[in-house]
Amino acid sequence: MGTELMRISEFAKEYDAQQNGFLLDIPSMAFEKGSVYGLVGPNGSGKTTLMNCLSLLEEPSRGDIFFKGEKVVRSNMHDIRKHLTMVMENPYIFGTTVFKNITSGLRCRGINKNTYPETVTTVLGKVGLGGFENRFAPELSAGERQRAAIARALVLKPELLLMDEPFSNVDKRNINGIENLIRSLRKEEDITTIFSTHDISQAYRLSDHVISLVDGKIIDSSLENLFDGMIGDDNGSQTAKISDRISIAVVSDIRGPAHVCIPPEDILLSFGPIDSSARNSFKGIVKKIRIDRQTVKIYTDIDHGIELISLITRKSFDSMKLSVGSDIYVIFKTTSVNVF
Amino acid sequence: MDYIFEGFMNAVGMIVSFDRELAAITYISLRVSIISTVLATCTGVPFGFFLALKQFRGRGIIIMILHTLLALPTVLIGLLVYSFISRRGPLGSFGLLYTQWAMIIGQVVLAFPIISSLSLSATQSVDSKVEKTARTLGANRMQTAAFIFIEGKFALLSAIITGFGRVFGEVGISMMLGGNIRGLTRNITTAIAFETGKGEFALGIALGLVLLTVALAVNILLYSLRWKRG
Numbered sequence: 001m002g003t004e005l006m007r008i009s010e011f012a013k014e015y016d017a018q019q020n021g022f023l024l025d026i027p028s029m030a031f032e033k034g035s036v037y038g039l040v041g042p043n044g045s046g047k048t049t050l051m052n053c054l055s056l057l058e059e060p061s062r063g064d065i066f067f068k069g070e071k072v073v074r075s076n077m078h079d080i081r082k083h084l085t086m087v088m089e090n091p092y093i094f095g096t097t098v099f100k101n102i103t104s105g106l107r108c109r110g111i112n113k114n115t116y117p118e119t120v121t122t123v124l125g126k127v128g129l130g131g132f133e134n135r136f137a138p139e140l141s142a143g144e145r146q147r148a149a150i151a152r153a154l155v156l157k158p159e160l161l162l163m164d165e166p167f168s169n170v171d172k173r174n175i176n177g178i179e180n181l182i183r184s185l186r187k188e189e190d191i192t193t194i195f196s197t198h199d200i201s202q203a204y205r206l207s208d209h210v211i212s213l214v215d216g217k218i219i220d221s222s223l224e225n226l227f228d229g230m231i232g233d234d235n236g237s238q239t240a241k242i243s244d245r246i247s248i249a250v251v252s253d254i255r256g257p258a259h260v261c262i263p264p265e266d267i268l269l270s271f272g273p274i275d276s277s278a279r280n281s282f283k284g285i286v287k288k289i290r291i292d293r294q295t296v297k298i299y300t301d302i303d304h305g306i307e308l309i310s311l312i313t314r315k316s317f318d319s320m321k322l323s324v325g326s327d328i329y330v331i332f333k334t335t336s337v338n339v340f
Numbered sequence: 341m342d343y344i345f346e347g348f349m350n351a352v353g354m355i356v357s358f359d360r361e362l363a364a365i366t367y368i369s370l371r372v373s374i375i376s377t378v379l380a381t382c383t384g385v386p387f388g389f390f391l392a393l394k395q396f397r398g399r400g401i402i403i404m405i406l407h408t409l410l411a412l413p414t415v416l417i418g419l420l421v422y423s424f425i426s427r428r429g430p431l432g433s434f435g436l437l438y439t440q441w442a443m444i445i446g447q448v449v450l451a452f453p454i455i456s457s458l459s460l461s462a463t464q465s466v467d468s469k470v471e472k473t474a475r476t477l478g479a480n481r482m483q484t485a486a487f488i489f490i491e492g493k494f495a496l497l498s499a500i501i502t503g504f505g506r507v508f509g510e511v512g513i514s515m516m517l518g519g520n521i522r523g524l525t526r527n528i529t530t531a532i533a534f535e536t537g538k539g540e541f542a543l544g545i546a547l548g549l550v551l552l553t554v555a556l557a558v559n560i561l562l563y564s565l566r567w568k569r570g
Contacts, residue, residue, distance in 0.1 A: 105477035
């Protein structure tokens with residue numbers, strides 16, 4: 001257990017109250033010093049609102065935020081904000097040179113100008129923008145702008161770095177660059193990083209802890225294989241209907257609309273139907289295969305676009321000789337399905 | 341038609357030979373308009389900036405009044421200021437009437453609504469992310485305002501240039517408050533009116549050409565700024 005940097009407690013944030021009264025509701029969450037956190041969740045789950053609150057740009061409607069044990073209140077908010085920073089989604093780049101963009105936060109802090117050139121050169125090298133000092137920043141590509149914004153944040157040596165969707169609107173080459181940057185941040189003990197992303201596997205690849213957020217609530221489950229369903233009774237057993245043809249057997253107290261989620265590691269693959277205690281078995285076609293070092297992710301289409309991801313070992317994958325287009329059965333237990 | 345051609349040729353001659361009277365009139369015009377623009381900028385830009393960033397009761401009414409004042413005719417401003425600074429007026433003891441300062445006061449009244457309302461729009465057009473970004477970088481309130489100001493600088497400059505263009509070309513205020521006194525308050529526009537009345541076309545046309553040249557220069561500056569922005 002590392003040192004706690006930030007903690008939120010009995011936290012709630014209402015927004016769009018007139019439209020749908022959405023509530024971000026987190027009883028308790030702590031961020032450790034030096035760790036990297038990946039925040040995942042579908043659109044509208046409250047990721048940006050949570051990031052805004054953690055960066056002290058927005059105040060919670062209820063509850064408290066503690067930074068290094070100190071409760072954040074209006075009187076100390078500005079001082080605490082100097083220990084953290086956030087790179088927003090599609091960050092704003094000031095209409096000046098890259099150099100002046102990078103030093104803008106340093107100027108706010110009244111840091112000696114003589115140190116700027118060396119500091120800027122170092123941080124630009126870190127984000128892969130070496131030699132960009134005198135470029136007119138708004139003319140950079142989206143990926144370069146994103147990296148310049150990260151450099152503008154890193155140069156402040158924050159104890160907490162928040163990045164809201166740092167991979168959105170960024171091309172493949174820049175995605176790799178930013179991913180490598182986050183990997184390098186993981187090695188730094190003095191900086192805690194929280195980034196939000198849509199890509200769950202990316203969150204798992206890059207972070208020490210993954211936080212899944214759905215409808216403003218932290219859920220204790222991976223968000224892969226997440227579906228919206230209608231919970232009802234089908235011949236005496238409980239099911240979640242996720243499409244016209246697909247109903248998943250579940251166990252839950254919830255009735256009506258709900259989210260269902262099946263952890264990829266709990267899904268078995270078989271070339272034929274098997275006789276087992278697992279009550280969920282669907283035939284599908286392998287659509288995509290993603291091979292990692294030790295594990296392989298198999299994306300199986302079970303009903304016109306409904307895709308189930310299963311995680312198997314490299315060894316199983318090699319012995320099954322699976323390929324894209326293979327017919328396959330996906331099988332999982334009722335108790336493996338999380339309903340919330 | 342000959343007199344127009346002759347007047348035009350004489351006017352060109354006066355400009356080329358740097359005619360002393362022409363130079364004196366142009367100097368007065370530039371001096372008065374520059375001072376009034378600077379004063380209107382010092383008050384109008386912060387006022388527009390404040391209106392854009394602060395929400396308070398009565399803000400909408402102030403903006404509405406400001407927009408209404410954009411349509412204020414110069415003769416009405418002349419009348420208003422005259423009533424204050426004429427000998428019988430509340431500021432009569434200062435002896436301002438028929439001085440350059442009287443013209444400056446009138447022109448500030450003319451330029452203030454233009455500069456402040458355009459500054460208001462300029463500030464409002466700055467991306468809302470600027471404020472947020474500044475705060476994430478640890479900026480305090482004043483520093484955040486400075487970031488917004490810098491990001492809107494080209495639009496704010498346009499506002500100032502537009503204000504200058506308006507006061508430089510106005511005639512009503514200068515005539516009513518300056519009195520068109522030769523060598524003291526006679527500026528380009530009042531001189532054109534006066535010389536034309538006398539039938540002295542050459543000086544009138546020469547002054548007109550100078551006025552147009554300054555207006556053109558101002559517009560070139562304005563367009564180059566807009567181009568830079570875009």
